[in-house]
Amino acid sequence: MKIAIVGCGNMGMAFAKSFLQYDLVKKENLFLIEKSAERADVLREERAGVVVDVVSGHIAECDIVILSVKPQDFASVQAGLREFLEPQQVVLSIMAGIPIATIQEKLDHRLVIRAMPNTPAMIGMGITGFSAAKELSFAQLLKVDNLINATGRSVFLEDETMLDAVTALSGSGPAYFYYLVKAMVEAGKQMGFEESMATLLVKQTMLGSFHLINNADKSLDDLIKAVASKGGTTEAALSQFEAGNLSKTLQAGILAAEQRAKELSK
Numbered sequence: 503m504k505i506a507i508v509g510c511g512n513m514g515m516a517f518a519k520s521f522l523q524y525d526l527v528k529k530e531n532l533f534l535i536e537k538s539a540e541r542a543d544v545l546r547e548e549r550a551g552v553v554v555d556v557v558s559g560h561i562a563e564c565d566i567v568i569l570s571v572k573p574q575d576f577a578s579v580q581a582g583l584r585e586f587l588e589p590q591q592v593v594l595s596i597m598a599g600i601p602i603a604t605i606q607e608k609l610d611h612r613l614v615i616r617a618m619p620n621t622p623a624m625i626g627m628g629i630t631g632f633s634a635a636k637e638l639s640f641a642q643l644l645k646v647d648n649l650i651n652a653t654g655r656s657v658f659l660e661d662e663t664m665l666d667a668v669t670a671l672s673g674s675g676p677a678y679f680y681y682l683v684k685a686m687v688e689a690g691k692q693m694g695f696e697e698s699m700a701t702l703l704v705k706q707t708m709l710g711s712f713h714l715i716n717n718a719d720k721s722l723d724d725l726i727k728a729v730a731s732k733g734g735t736t737e738a739a740l741s742q743f744e745a746g747n748l749s750k751t752l753q754a755g756i757l758a759a760e761q762r763a764k765e766l767s768k
């Protein structure tokens with residue numbers, strides 16, 4: 503299999519490294535197309551594939567072409583891609599907010615998959631939602647699903663519009679998590695801890711709690727109850743959260759992200 507990745511920043515590189523880690527493609531068959539000279543030098547140093555600075559004839563050799571430039575840079579690669587794309591090639595876009603129909607039209611190409619990963623893909627622990635144009639065969643879908651699974655897990659969405667919700671929930675999700683971690687670390691500092699100690703306490707709490715969600719065979723409500731005894735310290739914190747509408751505020755934030763994703767998709 504030959505793969506081209508157009509735009510090798512954070513996400514493009516996460517995909518490239520995962521494919522190599524699982525031997526899904528050989529380095530000589532992985533074309534990394536990167537405009538930034540500085541970034542291209544890093545890619546060459548890392549020997550992660552064949553580094554190229556512009557979309558060129560290499561594209562025509564590839565089975566799968568991954569588009570991982572920023573959405574606003576899509577226009578800068580359109581013409582080159584139109585010139586070299588062959589009808590049987592599959593285009594996998596991870597660009598936020600650009601619908602399959604738009605990509606098909608701009609590239610004059612039918613076989614388009616649109617995916618929304620998240621940054622834990624960088625360490626093979628991402629989750630990616632994806633949708634596909636109806637022209638793709640089941641075998642083509644599975645091939646791309648296998649690739650995405652090298653970066654973590656995947657969910658197929660028949661309804662492409664649900665990608666806006668994926669964007670809001672898991673695409674942006676890591677930032678919500680860091681935000682919570684940061685708030686907890688700040689509270690730790692206010693109570694007198696050094697930042698490093700507060701961070702250790704919070705990070706290990708998050709890690710352990712995550713594993714309990716997966717292993718304790720209890721609902722989230724039961725897990726909360728197991729920590730919060732009546733009249734105790736956790737209850738004092740939870741009452742304060744409720745008084746400040748924290749849960750509702752978080753939900754409203756996520757719905758605002760979905761709304762923004764919808765606007766960007768127009």
Ligand SMILES: NC(=O)c1ccc[n+]([C@@H]2O[C@H](COP(=O)([O-])OP(=O)(O)OC[C@H]3O[C@@H](n4cnc5c(N)ncnc54)[C@H](OP(=O)(O)O)[C@@H]3O)[C@@H](O)[C@H]2O)c1
Nearest residue numbers: 509511512513536537538570571572573575578597598619
């Ligand atoms: N980061 C996330 O959490 C996340 C999650 C899901 C989806 N995405 C999507 O993933 C895509 C990439 O995001 P990212 O965070 O990886 O961005 P990034 O780090 O900025 O990577 C994009 C790379 O593409 C390069 N590039 C721009 N125009 C190019 C061209 N014409 N030819 C070749 N390379 C070109 C950029 O170079 P310059 O810096 O010189 O412009 C940059 O190195 C975006 O569309 C984003 O919507 C990101």
